[in-house]
Amino acid sequence: MVNISINKKFIQDKWWSIIRNSKEEEEKFVTELMFTLENINITDISNKGSLENIVQEYARILNYT
Numbered sequence: 001m002v003n004i005s006i007n008k009k010f011i012q013d014k015w016w017s018i019i020r021n022s023k024e025e026e027e028k029f030v031t032e033l034m035f036t037l038e039n040i041n042i043t044d045i046s047n048k049g050s051l052e053n054i055v056q057e058y059a060r061i062l063n064y065t
Contacts, residue, residue, distance in 0.1 A: 036061050 018025045040058065045051050 033061070 018029060042054055
């Protein structure tokens with residue numbers, strides 16, 4: 001007999017959305033996103049670790065912008 005322990009885990013989902021047909025909100029989002037992405041420091045991509053850090057920063061921004 002094998003016992004498999006299953007723990008309860010709460011995973012919080014958060015969704016951001018733009019109101020349908022809201023040109024102003026869409027433009028605001030795109031402008032803010034472009035500004036933020038343009039300011040990521042990409043001067044040091046000398047190794048895999050540096051590249052991974054930059055990619056993680058892009059992912060973080062896309063999740064929270």
